[in-house]
Amino acid sequence: MPVRVAQRNADIAPFLAMEVMERAFAMERDGIDVIHLEIGEPDFPPPPAAVAACSAALSAGETHYTDSRGLAELRDAIAADTERRCGVRVDPGRVIVTxxxxxxxxxxxxxxxxxxxxxxxxTPHYPCYPNFVRVCGGTPVFVPLDPARGYPLDVASVRAALTDRTRAIVVGSPANPTGAIQSAQTLRELAALGLPLVSDEIYDGLVYDGAKVTSALEVTDDAYVLDGFSKRYAMTGFRLGYLIAPEPAVRTLQILQQNLFISANRFVQSAGVAALRDGAASVAAMRDAYDSRRKLLVEGLRGLGFRVEALPQGAFYVFADARGFGEAATDSVAFANTLLERAHVGVTPGRDFGEAGEGWLRFCYAASEDKLQEALARLGPVLGELGG
Ligand SMILES: Cc1ncc(COP(=O)(O)O)c(C=O)c1O
Structure with a gap:
């Protein structure tokens, strides 16, 4: 029976990192050993205190809905953590747990x-940003980021892209897929354009060489900060995040949350409280491991013939220019599929991150050094045959 699908879905592209992962899972069900460098998922366990708190909450029967905005204890802890990390005092009333x-x-x-x-x-950008805009009936307007300059969001280009229909500017810092961090100066100049900044800060804390992330909260009151526990605390499967919004927006967001999601999981919120209270050592250990992995991976990829302009400053991805592989790399989806099928290494096609990413691949280094070495060893011969 044909299904009548609403037209707006036609513009929503598949999330290619997930598509590669799902293909890899199917290969694994057939007994093939795949190395996963496609999905942005820490290979570390969550902080032990988070797991213990989650189990304890479940055992204690804490299985009910919560306030749609989240447990007061968690909202307080998120506000305190935000102040610790970026020095801005946030009223817990502005936090909505998701x-x-x-x-x-x-x-x-x-x-x-x-x-x-x-x-x-x-752009290149996290694949889902434009799709959230499209789901709401909006139009994403892309401003290219220059790899040779370290992907700064060029304020003059942003200004030139503004129209009377522009409602927000998205900032991802540290960014997926590039690892780039936007400077305090860039954030201040963006804020001065007078539009809300939607600032995805989910990779804050996973930065290297003493880099400092500026939060949008430091430069404007008109900031919507997106953050969560998936990356910093390796808690992807818990599904726990949050939003910090300007006070006048909270009531409408609360109403949306009540209707769309009711509340985040009760016992998972307890895990969040524990992660914020006791997780700092886990985060530091993961960051140190990512730091040495990124060097290993960048060096290895360069050795294979990829072009990597600079070491990524944050997050856990290397966005590598594959155009040196000629014809094979022109279609990054086909290229990634070939590498999955022939080398049994999952990587994300650059196209996932917008048209600017075509001809590029994203490699995630949230995998052990042994796995990264093995992936590089598997890729070498296949790339050699493809013309590296
Ligand atoms: C930049 C960025 N924002 C948000 C998300 C989604 O995170 P969550 O697991 O909290 O939904 C991801 C996941 O890869 C990401 O890379």
Missing amino acids: SGTSPAMLLVFSLLVDPGDEVVIG
Whole structure:
């Protein structure tokens, strides 16, 4: 029976990192050993205190709905953690706890975007940003980020992209897929454009060489900060995130949350409290491991013939220019599929991150050094045959 699908879905592309992962899972069910460098998922366990708190909450029967905005204890802890990390005092009343950062994005774009409105996004970009805008009937407007300059969001280009329909500017810092961190100066100049900043800060804390992340909260009151526990605390499967919004927006966001999601999981919120209380050592250990892995991976990829301009400053990805492989790399989806099928290494096609990413591949280094070495060893011969 044909299904009549609403037209707006036609513009929503598949999330290619997930597509590769799902293909890899199918290969694993057939007994093939695949190394996963495609999905942005820490290979570390969550902080032990988070697991213990989650189990204890379940055992204690804490299995009910919570306040739609989240447990007061967790909102207080998130406000205190935000102040610790970026030095800005945040009223816990501005925090809304969500089932991952992704639902927080839906809340924000639902709040800000009417059909026909525009949202400015630097590209290459996290694949889902434009799709959240499209789901709300809006149009993403892309501003290219220059790899040779370290992917700064060029304020003059953003200004030139603004129209009377622009409703927000998206900032991802540290960014997926590039690892780039936007400077305090860039954030200040973006804020001065007078539009809300939707700032995805989910990779804050996973930065290297003493880099400092500036939060949008430091430069404007008109900031919507998206954050969560998936990356920093290796808690992807818990599905726990949050949004920090300007006070006047909270009531509408609360109403949206009540209707769309009711609340985040009760016992998972207890895990969040424990992660914030006791997780710092786990985060530091993971960051140190990522730091040495990124060097290993960048060196290895360069050795294989990829072009990597600079060491990524944050997050856990290397965005590598594969165009040196000629014809084989022109279609990054086909290229990634070939590498999965022939080398049994999952990587993400650059196209996932926008047209600017075509001809590139993203490699995630949230995998052990042994796995990274093995992946490089598997890729070498296949790339050799493809013309590296
Ligand atoms: C930049 C960015 N934002 C948000 C998310 C989604 O995070 P969550 O698991 O909290 O929904 C991801 C996941 O890869 C991401 O890379």
